[in-house]
Amino acid sequence: MRTTSRGLIAALALTPLLAGCFAPSDSDDGAGAGAGGRLRVALAVPPVQALSPYSNDATVLSKLSVAEGLTALDKNGTAKPALAKSWKQDDDTTWTFELRKAEFQDGTDLTARSVVNALDHASAAKPKPRVLSDVALTAKAEDADTVTLTTKSPDPVLPLRLASPALAILSAKAYAKDGAVSPVGTGTGPFRITRLSGKTKATLDRFDGYWGGKAKAPGIDVSWIADGTARANALRSGEADIAEWIPTAQAKLLDKDTLHEVPSVRTDSLVLNTGSGPFTDAGLRAAAREAVDGSTLVDSVFGGYADPAQGLFGPAVPWAAGKRVEVTGRAEAATTAQVKAETKGRTLRLATYTNRAELPEAATVLQQQLEKAGFTVKQDVREYTQMEADLLAGKYDALVFSRVTLLDTGDAVDYLASDFTSDGVYNIAGLKDGAVDKAIRAAAAERDTQRRQEKVMRAEAAILRTDAVVPLVHEQAVQGIATGVEGVILDPRERSLVDVDTHVG
Numbered sequence: 099m100r101t102t103s104r105g106l107i108a109a110l111a112l113t114p115l116l117a118g119c120f121a122p123s124d125s126d127d128g129a130g131a132g133a134g135g136r137l138r139v140a141l142a143v144p145p146v147q148a149l150s151p152y153s154n155d156a157t158v159l160s161k162l163s164v165a166e167g168l169t170a171l172d173k174n175g176t177a178k179p180a181l182a183k184s185w186k187q188d189d190d191t192t193w194t195f196e197l198r199k200a201e202f203q204d205g206t207d208l209t210a211r212s213v214v215n216a217l218d219h220a221s222a223a224k225p226k227p228r229v230l231s232d233v234a235l236t237a238k239a240e241d242a243d244t245v246t247l248t249t250k251s252p253d254p255v256l257p258l259r260l261a262s263p264a265l266a267i268l269s270a271k272a273y274a275k276d277g278a279v280s281p282v283g284t285g286t287g288p289f290r291i292t293r294l295s296g297k298t299k300a301t302l303d304r305f306d307g308y309w310g311g312k313a314k315a316p317g318i319d320v321s322w323i324a325d326g327t328a329r330a331n332a333l334r335s336g337e338a339d340i341a342e343w344i345p346t347a348q349a350k351l352l353d354k355d356t357l358h359e360v361p362s363v364r365t366d367s368l369v370l371n372t373g374s375g376p377f378t379d380a381g382l383r384a385a386a387r388e389a390v391d392g393s394t395l396v397d398s399v400f401g402g403y404a405d406p407a408q409g410l411f412g413p414a415v416p417w418a419a420g421k422r423v424e425v426t427g428r429a430e431a432a433t434t435a436q437v438k439a440e441t442k443g444r445t446l447r448l449a450t451y452t453n454r455a456e457l458p459e460a461a462t463v464l465q466q467q468l469e470k471a472g473f474t475v476k477q478d479v480r481e482y483t484q485m486e487a488d489l490l491a492g493k494y495d496a497l498v499f500s501r502v503t504l505l506d507t508g509d510a511v512d513y514l515a516s517d518f519t520s521d522g523v524y525n526i527a528g529l530k531d532g533a534v535d536k537a538i539r540a541a542a543a544e545r546d547t548q549r550r551q552e553k554v555m556r557a558e559a560a561i562l563r564t565d566a567v568v569p570l571v572h573e574q575a576v577q578g579i580a581t582g583v584e585g586v587i588l589d590p591r592e593r594s595l596v597d598v599d600t601h602v603g
Contacts, residue, residue, distance in 0.1 A: 132339070135602045136317045137583070139595070140329045140341040143453045144297035144322040146483045150279045152223045154486070156263035157505065161342075161595040162302060162318055165266035165285035168195055168213065168245075169257050171591070175508040177257035181208060181267055181286060182245075190252040197243045200309040202269035203283050203290040210239035216267045217247075219279065227264035229506040231523040232515035232542060254545035255509045262506050263593060288313040288598045297483070298322055314585070314601035324481050326455030333578040339602060340586055341578035342595065345455035346401040349576050360588045361414040362575040363504045365407060366392075366457070368464060368568040369497040373528025376441050377495055380429035383565035386496070388431045389471035390464050392570030399459045404571040410558050411503055411510065412572025414590045417551050423559040437472030445474045449489065450498035451482040460570070461498045492528050499526070500573065502592050510554045511541045518561050527566040534560045 132138045139162070147153040151165065159165040168182040183198040200208040217237040220227055234250035249256065259265070272284035282291045288308040293301040302318040321338070323329045326345035332338035334352055349357055368390055370377040377383050393406040411418035432440060448465055450457040458479045465475045478485070478494065489497060506512045515538055516522045520530040537560040541553035561567065577595075579586050585599035 132317075132319055132602075134316050136319055137315045137596060137600060137602065138319045138321070138337065138339045140321050140323050140332045140338040142322070142324060142326070142329065142343045144324060144481070144483055145294075146486060148278075149281050149291070149294060149300075151264050151266045151268070151281065152220065152225075152227050152279060154482075156227070156266070157593055159266055159281055159285065159287075160263040160593045162320065163287040163289050163313075163594075163597045164291055164302065165263070165268060165281055165287055167260050167262065167265045167267060168197075169261040171258070171261045171508045171593070175258075175504070175591075177261055180261070181213070182260075185257060188246075191249045193247045193256055194240070195245045195247065197245065198309060200286050201307045202271075203285055203287075203305050203307070204269050204271050205307075206269050206271075208267070208286060209242050210245045211242075212270060213237065213245050213267055214239050215270055215273070217265065219273050220265055223277065223279075225523050227262070227506075228516035228524050229259055229262040229264045229512060231521070232512065232519065232538075233259065252543060252545070254543075254550070255507065255511070258507045258509045259512065261508060264506065289318055289596070308598070311598055313598040315596075318596060324453050326453075330578065333580060336580070338578075339580045339583045340595065343454060344576040344578045346399075346403040346576060347455065349401065349403065352578065353581070355581050356578050358577045358579055358586075358588055359403065360575040360577060361590050362502070362573045362592065363412070363414045363590050364500055364502045364573040364575065364592070365410055365412055366395075366404075366460065366498070366500045366570045366573060367407070367410075368570060369499045369527050370566055370568070371492055371495050371497075371526075371528055372564070372566050373492045373530070375495045376444060376446065379432075379440065380565065381432040382437060382440060384429045384431035385433075385437050385471055386468060386473070387428075387565045387568045389467050389473075390568055390570070391467060392568075395456075395460050395463060395571050399456050399463065400571060400573070403574040403576055405574070407569030407571050409555075409562065409569055410514075410567070414572070415504065415510070418555065421552050421555040423555050425559045425562045427563050428565060432472075434470075434472040441473060443474060445476045446495040447478055447493075448475050448496045448498070449478045449480075449485060449494040451480060451485060453482045454500050457498050457500060464498060464570075489526050490524070492526075497526060498570075504591050505593065508591065511538065511550070511557075514538045514554065514557050514561070515542065518566070529561075529564060529566040531560075531564050531566075534564065537561075 145155045149155045166180045169177040170180040172178045182195040185195040214237040236248045238246045268284040289302040290305040300320040304313045329341040330348035333341040450461040516524040537557035544550040582603045584603045587594040
């Protein structure tokens with residue numbers, strides 16, 4: 099049940115519209131829809147690495163239907179054909195994929211050799227894409243339309259893995275000798291990037307050679323607007339047709355016909371740095387876990403567009419609740435006096451980012467809760483792209499973090515491996531725990547779906563035992579769509595947004 103947000107909404111109702119927050123593109127006439135029916139899309143997180151698929155930018159390529167992998171995910175999270183029209187498993191470690199007839203946006207043909215080239219570059223990337231953090235993949239062209247993929251150890255969810263935006267197949271032109279990868283004009287999707295203007299704008303035109311048919315919209319004009327209120331204002335003022343991640347405090351201020359609530363696999367958590375600083379001490383981590391109460395955020399911060407966290411996986415992962423394992427073996431929490439004595443007045447650096455409007459307010463609530471438990475806390479709040487390198491380098495003590503748990507493959511194991519194994523490529527917590535590694539490996543090796551889910555939940559319990567991460571809430575995403583815009587994809591995994599059917603009616 100959704101509840102009414104309190105004083106925050108009232109205060110924001112007095113905030114004036116931010117004029118000019120959504121700069122029109124060259125082809126935008128500034129009135130109603132974009133010129134000629136072009137879609138105007140406001141995205142939240144500016145590019146980190148010029149839309150390289152090996153960064154968090156990869157999801158932009160799938161959201162805007164620029165690039166594709168060998169497979170895609172259907173609404174149930176199972177693998178379906180994309181650039182591969184079919185596949186079969188030859189043995190525990192070998193799979194054969196048959197390619198469809200398709201063309202890259204630079205006019206070259208999709209071939210087995212181009213697939214091998216793309217996957218080889220992904221495997222050699224430094225750092226590796228998260229989706230490859232727990233698998234060694236070898237690709238071989240058998241003939242022009244057949245690719246054999248071999249994994250070092252059994253990977254029962256390889257077709258799901260290949261649906262990751264990070265494993266998009268781009269033309270040979272995309273890959274530079276220095277390791278840089280550019281999707282500008284090199285994908286296979288129905289929309290082709292024609293211009294990328296730094297971290298603020300991009301222009302996409304329809305690619306008429308798309309194998310799946312001609313897109314209904316002639317193009318897309320993208321603006322990245324990190325400020326959530328500005329994104330909502332762009333939609334409200336008619337400067338955007340689609341605005342993702344409407345802040346929950348703004349939701350009540352918009353026309354109800356433009357709001358679309360989506361159950362999300364996104365979980366917001368407090369991540370504690372176990373690799374350095376005070377939270378190397380398990381007793382202090384336990385004290386932090388006992389101090390914070392995510393349920394207080396549901397109404398006060400999220401306006402009812404969230405559920406109290408039950409673990410790493412929430413209601414949008416329907417099988418999780420019935421298989422959840424009791425967490426045992428946690429360290430005893432340090433008392434308030436012990437916290438003060440052991441931290442010796444050291445100030446904790448509590449980080450979060452502005453791209454999701456609720457997180458800074460959540461951080462303020464958590465700061466108060468932690469200080470009540472004896473910690474001294476200072477916040478560091480910035481735009482995500484300004485802090486990602488520091489997060490991965492372990493330069494913060496704690497992070498208020500919003501994570502799409504099934505983003506990379508649609509398989510929970512991949513998320514656990516990248517974020518919590520000792521060699522995980524997105525292990526912001528710096529966790530190195532043998533029992534956790536063992537539990538995640540066991541889940542990764544399981545081929546039976548039901549048993550795999552059970553082992554995922556055992557791994558969840560092993561992770562929560564360490565108090566490296568404290569789940570707070572499970573979000574409900576709010577997407578803003580102007581009336582008259584049709585065919586927008588409401589995806590709980592936040593990987594899709596616009597496709598061939600999206601258009602201004």
